[in-house]
Amino acid sequence: MTTTTDEHDLSEPLEASDFAFTRRAWVDAPPARVYDLVSDVSAIGRWSPNATDVTFDEGAGPRAGAWFSGRNHKDGRRWTTRSQIVRADPGTAFTFVVGGAEDGIVRWSWTLRPQGRGTVVEQSWRLLRLDPVLGTTRGDLEALRDYMANSAENTLIALAQWIAEE
Template sequence: MTEQTSQVQTFHVLGDIRIDQPPERVFDCVTDLAASGQWSPECGGGTWIVGAAGQVGSVFRGNNHREPTVVEWAPVVRGDWSTESEVVEAVRPEVFRWAMRDSAGNTQESVWSYEISADGTGSILTHRFWMGRLTEGMRGIMADMDPESEQQFISDWGAKIAGDIGETLRGIKTALESGSPK
């Protein structure tokens, strides 16, 4: 499911940054799951469990950690946990997009992506999150909320995601321009 085909939009958050590296190098960096923990404030890295890096249909497990102070009033997962995601689009060096899976292994309308475009001798990297219908996890978080609390949670969670996206982009830029990722 993509944002173009859903009639619902819960979140659409994105950010971009210019990186002084060619698109191919940026693509290789953002598809290196093991290294993603170097720049993400929540994802500690990941491993491929079906298929291979950068291939549509491949599945990976992401290892995550969330501090107790993140939207602390809401009943979100804290500490360590993992997710499974399926690659839904991969075109080197332009786009790497994955959808979160539910507990039955079905993709949900929760899609993350990196989109890369050439910019002179460098690249523009866009990191995007889109959610259509609420995911299994979000339905659980919001199950006991009244409508006002639901709206507050969507607002607070959107701000948290925007902050994470910005931090991730700055981390990728620093890693690539310092030469630390492979």
């Protein structure tokens, strides 16, 4: 997808796939327990510094195809997103796409791997398509990616701490 260029280098096209990251942390709980926590989207506000009021659509739950809504905030702005679960493998992986599987804008993934008595939790973020609402320059999108990477690190730290104190 080449639709926008950096304001400083008009010859360099932007590609959505250039904007992604993965962060990981070890938590003191088995993968099945961690999966139950991260797939309960209504609980994300316990750990995420940016998401609140997340709820599944009526009758939906943590399964592929299900939809949920949540409020987000950044830099004094607030908005609501709609997301669709695209992978729900208990004890292994949980993935959703903001905007839905067909026309999504961002993919968030959680993967879980047993290690010792606990779990290595990976949280990944990938921009799926360019959209002016996220930024129009390479700098905008790099800043967004870096902000979201920091948010993911804070989420993983808070999750690990919450599990340790539970």
